[in-house]
Amino acid sequence: MKNLKQRYRYSVILLRELVVTDFKLRYQGSFLGYLWSLLRPLALFVILYLVFVRFLRFGDALPHFPVYLLLGIVLWNYFAEVTNGGVGAIVGKGDLLRKLNFPKYVIVLAGSLSAMINLAINLVVVFVFMLINNVDFQWSILYAPLVITELFVFSLAVAFLLSALFVKLRDINYIWEVLMQGAFYATPIIYPLTAIPEKAGKLLMLSPVSQIIQDLRYALVTHETPTIGSVYGNQWMRLVPIGVVIIFAIGAAYYFKKRSRFFAEEI
């Protein structure tokens, strides 16, 4: 019991230090520093806004489409940051792993926490835009933390799986890059779900990331957002992506734990 406490203490100390270091190093040497955390999603937003809202007129049917678009991008960026960072997380710390025995999950968790800090900053920007856009705040906003937790768990699980796989299989980073490109378009981020055929929409909504993005848009921006419940006309369908997240999280954690004993010698 004492040992367990000691080990837990060590993990917390390490986690904290790794997150702090990661944040310090992130914009090391750049002139605008931490401002880039805000500027990057904003710049992307401006581009996508000009292309899809102004020229292609994607979101005319939806109220507050710019905010809707920004929220989607911010959430997707979080998912992309955690998983892309996750791929190389363990291998990148190979030097450390070969010299010290410490709980390996801390590395991956630290990466996802530092992305979470980024997400929090970005969500502040989203709120500012919501105010500018005169979005009516709904009671459903209280539901948002739950969905963000789901996003956190799912992203972390994917990162665990990828980081452990990458130790043995160095093609994973290229595969994941391509998958993410495809997934970006297979997720209703830059186009509203109503713009694609109903059958396709039903299929896309089974992905946890689609379900999460749509649920958050519903909770924060407008109740006109189609969610997995409304697409299928059955709220219980929400259990499918949530189930996927839970099963995925357990599987990834199990696999990571099993493999982590051998990281030091396999890297």
Next chain:
Amino acid sequence: MSEEAIKVSGVYKDFILPHEKKDSVKRIFTSLFKQKDGGAEVQHALHDISFSVKKGEFFGIVGRNGSGKSTLLKMLAGIYQPTKGRVDVDGKLVPFIELGVGFNPELTGRENVYLNGALLGFSRKEITERYDDIVKFAELERFMDQKLKNYSSGMQVRLAFSVAIKAEADILLVDEVLAVGDASFQRKCFEYFRLLKKNKKTVVFVTHDMNAVREYCDRAMLIEKSKIVSIDKPSRIATQYTRLFNPSRNGEKKEQKKSRWGNEDIQFENVSVTPSQLHLNEEKIVIKVDAVAVAPVENPVFGFSIQNRDGNIVTGTNSQIKQLMIPQMKAGDRVTVTWKLDNVFNDDLYSVGLAATLDDGATVCDWWEEAAEFEVVNEERVPYVINPPVDLQVTGVKVEDQRN
């Protein structure tokens, strides 16, 4: 609480080295269709290792490069998992496998102290409490807010060491930390070792430095080719280790060729050193050799030298220095040359070199390095070249004589 800090039982470690690393999807696909893929080589890094280290013991591990000692240390640290067998550790263990683990050149000295400290298990608060001590010990007060990349390597090592010695562990694993740093840094390391020993810490120490083994270890272990050769007193292990590099003359004919040369007008034979192992109470050592003239020679000079393990020639003399003139030797003449000398030697392994030359100072008849060897076992080892019997007395106050 058991008496043992570390217990290693029947540990094997194999590394599987694929001939072509199966780290790409292509390889996996191709190996799905082929029954065997290239084959993998199994490297046995450790073979049936069992030993235990008592609490408060200073335990040395020595062995040649590639003998498996670093793998073993990583196993004790929990970095590698044994293929078979088990490793039990009782107490908080800090591996000292490399100084400054996790140091980041882009961070300042101060930030690195916190990061490195966290890896050693210190919270921010604990580091803050020790921060002034660390900086003072490293003598880097003026540099702490500079980035680490602007430090010299010596400064980095000093900083890392200062953090590391604050680690409050029950068991320390030390891997050749002493190989780095200048003389004053090494002195600090040794002082730290003395402190550890005084505080009854358990230390496992991997090194090539036999002087350090003799001075600090309570027991030592020699590993060769993945197996334990022996576990014994440090002085014995140090001698055995030295032997690995100085194969004895028995059956090593080709070694002789290299270290023996000359025009062969005179040839040495029947070299003997008695006793071949000297203890403290044995005061005389006798080196005896026959020299045969193959061709007639005038004014031959017979000399010898004694070399210690580090390659230093400790002493030597020859018949010319001793003013013994041998006007001539006919072909077939045989002389016996005998040197008797006092045992002033330190605990070490020595080799005897012989030389038969002519007094013109240029002609070498038989020059034979490492013609024989002898060992001196002296528990009262001193860290100097010679160790003659010394009568030491302290008077004036009450002195406890702890000799047996």
